[in-house]
Amino acid sequence: MTTEDLLTFPLALQGDHVPMVSFRQVSKSYGSLTVLDSLDLDVAEGEMVTIIGPSGSGKTTVLRMLMTLETIDGGVIYIDGRPLTHMPKGIGLVAANSRHLRKMRSNIGMCFQHFNLFPHMTALENCMEGPVNVLGLSKKEARERSEQLLAMVGMVDKRHQHPSCLSGGQQQRVAIARALAMRPKVMLFDEVTSALDPEVIGEVTNVIRKLVAEHNLTMLMVTHQMGFAKDISDRVCFFYGGRIEEQGTPEELFGNPKRERTQQFLRAVKEAV
Amino acid sequence: MDLREPIDHRVAGRASLALYLQVRIFSKLGKDHGMSYFEFIAKYGDRILSGTLVSMMLTILAAILAIAIAVAAGLMRMSPNPLVRGIATLYIEIFRGTSLLVQLYWIFFVLPLFGITLEKFTAGFIAVGMNLGAYGSEVVRGAILSVPRGQWEAALALNMSSGKRMLRVILPQALLIMLPPWGNLLIELLKGTALVALIAVADLTFQAKQINATTYLSAQSFGTALIVYYIVARFVITPSMRWLEGYMKRKMGRA
Ligand SMILES: Nc1ncnc2c1ncn2[C@@H]1O[C@H](COP(=O)(O)OP(=O)(O)OP(=O)(O)O)[C@@H](O)[C@H]1O
Ligand SMILES: [Mg+2]
Numbered sequence A: 001m002t003t004e005d006l007l008t009f010p011l012a013l014q015g016d017h018v019p020m021v022s023f024r025q026v027s028k029s030y031g032s033l034t035v036l037d038s039l040d041l042d043v044a045e046g047e048m049v050t051i052i053g054p055s056g057s058g059k060t061t062v063l064r065m066l067m068t069l070e071t072i073d074g075g076v077i078y079i080d081g082r083p084l085t086h087m088p089k090g091i092g093l094v095a096a097n098s099r100h101l102r103k104m105r106s107n108i109g110m111c112f113q114h115f116n117l118f119p120h121m122t123a124l125e126n127c128m129e130g131p132v133n134v135l136g137l138s139k140k141e142a143r144e145r146s147e148q149l150l151a152m153v154g155m156v157d158k159r160h161q162h163p164s165c166l167s168g169g170q171q172q173r174v175a176i177a178r179a180l181a182m183r184p185k186v187m188l189f190d191e192v193t194s195a196l197d198p199e200v201i202g203e204v205t206n207v208i209r210k211l212v213a214e215h216n217l218t219m220l221m222v223t224h225q226m227g228f229a230k231d232i233s234d235r236v237c238f239f240y241g242g243r244i245e246e247q248g249t250p251e252e253l254f255g256n257p258k259r260e261r262t263q264q265f266l267r268a269v270k271e272a273v
Numbered sequence B: 001m002d003l004r005e006p007i008d009h010r011v012a013g014r015a016s017l018a019l020y021l022q023v024r025i026f027s028k029l030g031k032d033h034g035m036s037y038f039e040f041i042a043k044y045g046d047r048i049l050s051g052t053l054v055s056m057m058l059t060i061l062a063a064i065l066a067i068a069i070a071v072a073a074g075l076m077r078m079s080p081n082p083l084v085r086g087i088a089t090l091y092i093e094i095f096r097g098t099s100l101l102v103q104l105y106w107i108f109f110v111l112p113l114f115g116i117t118l119e120k121f122t123a124g125f126i127a128v129g130m131n132l133g134a135y136g137s138e139v140v141r142g143a144i145l146s147v148p149r150g151q152w153e154a155a156l157a158l159n160m161s162s163g164k165r166m167l168r169v170i171l172p173q174a175l176l177i178m179l180p181p182w183g184n185l186l187i188e189l190l191k192g193t194a195l196v197a198l199i200a201v202a203d204l205t206f207q208a209k210q211i212n213a214t215t216y217l218s219a220q221s222f223g224t225a226l227i228v229y230y231i232v233a234r235f236v237i238t239p240s241m242r243w244l245e246g247y248m249k250r251k252m253g254r255a
Helices: A059-066 A098-105 A123-133 A139-152 A168-180 A198-214 A226-232 A250-255 A260-272 B004-032 B037-077 B082-097 B100-114 B120-145 B149-157 B162-199 B204-215 B218-251
Strands: A021-030 A033-043 A048-052 A074-079 A086-089 A092-095 A108-111 A186-190 A218-222 A235-240 A243-248
Touching: A021 A059, A033 A059, A033 A074, A033 A243, A048 A059, A048 A226, A059 A186, A059 A218, A108 A168, A108 B149, A123 A139, A123 A168, A123 B162, A139 A168, A168 A198, A198 A218, A198 A226, A226 A250, A226 A260, A235 A250, A235 A260, A243 A250, A243 A260, B037 B082, B037 B120, B037 B162, B037 B204, B037 B218, B082 B120, B100 B120, B100 B162, B120 B162, B149 B162, B162 B204, B162 B218, B204 B218
Parallel strands: A048 A218, A048 A235, A108 A186, A186 A218
Antiparallel strands: A021 A033, A021 A074, A086 A092, A235 A243
8 A cells, every 4th residue: 555545544533432443444465365355344442343254254354453463455453543553654654663563452452263372381371471571560460460360260270270281161261361461452352162162162152241241341253153142242243255244233133134145144054053 | 191110111221231232242352352341441441431521521512502503593594684594594504514524624623724713622512513503493493383373373462572472482382392303413413523533532432542543442442432322322312301301291281
């Protein structure tokens, strides 16, 4: 994208209701494959937005771009009104340098499908790692914060276990506590229950339900569990071919889908169950 | 299941069998020359021992140097900076692509022409260390690359700096992966130290050569050296590396 194109984007978002997350005309392609095509998506503070859609529709890519694990090819992403992927320079925006990325990234936490806990650390050490080594907390403060969060996810008894000694559901709960220990404003969940045995999915979804009920976190979640999405989302976005095909409240989207492709997808999902 | 004990018995058994055979064969050979193997050992044992200690010192110092170089060159090979990458690649190409003996001669005989004169023991372990460091760098790089991508991503999601990601998340896991190949490299390194006898460092090989030159007891001199190298490799280095691996696995809760 040329600097001229970037001039059309504001240096910061202003107004009464600045969204916590804002994608503005964001594009992403791998070679000739366009994964996201000029995506616009706002998520308000405290909102829980669920992304559903067929495989390959770009759901994971949206979260990975927010986590800065993926660069973007066009557009700008704003977090809490400030540009994430770019930084102000003079009158316009330029691509963010690593210092800017580090500053902005502290607002965001992410949980992965395969947990990605550090295998050489215990559950507690996993949670303390960021607070001690990134936020600069004392060991004592970090331990207190981590134990509190591990208690919240029901893992405090196993805090001295290594990930290899924990079940998938337990590992995912520790991973959620680890991300929360950084006190992010935005939490991202990418199919956090997809790698789990059916009988332990509930222990992870219950933790997320609790987060929605008791905290004012802004959350973006990709899931294939339609029932869960229906229960806890403020809004559901149906992705198709790198675009938002349809979005609305869970009642609207699941109860009365307007677009043909949405109806097809929901029918196919229902049949699979 | 704990296999450690039976393995220890087997190792001890093999070691004593090797020693026993050595004594039997050499005493028989020795008698022909009018000296039993016991007499040989009694007479030259202290020289063999001092040579062994020199060889082990060389091995330890060269290993430390090799590990330092391997980590540095391995990391440099993955640098985004092409110049840094190029320097590491050049180093690795030179030291892997040419003979250790010629490298040793270069360091000992040619560097003084450029004003760098090294003592022969120092020249010896530096040559061996630099050579094995080049091989080790590929082991380090391979181990780092085999740490799953998700680990990098999780560390980035915690907003860790690139240095901390490497040091606190990737390297500890890579270490466990690279221990077995390092065991092999250290044995190569031990064997490589024998070449320093050629610049008259009084290591095990040098002592064996000296004893042979004065006594003509070739089978005893070189046979003893052969077996000492084997014992150090097989019964000191290999078990130490196994122990280290087990220790690290236990620390990671994987045992
Ligand atoms: N690193 C990459 N290189 C090339 N193509 C990629 C890469 N990552 C993703 N893609 C492609 O981008 C498209 C979108 O991928 P993405 O992972 O976002 O899909 P998804 O909606 O999360 O699908 P799923 O439900 O299977 O997880 C896919 O066609 C995928 O093959
Ligand atoms: Mg995905």
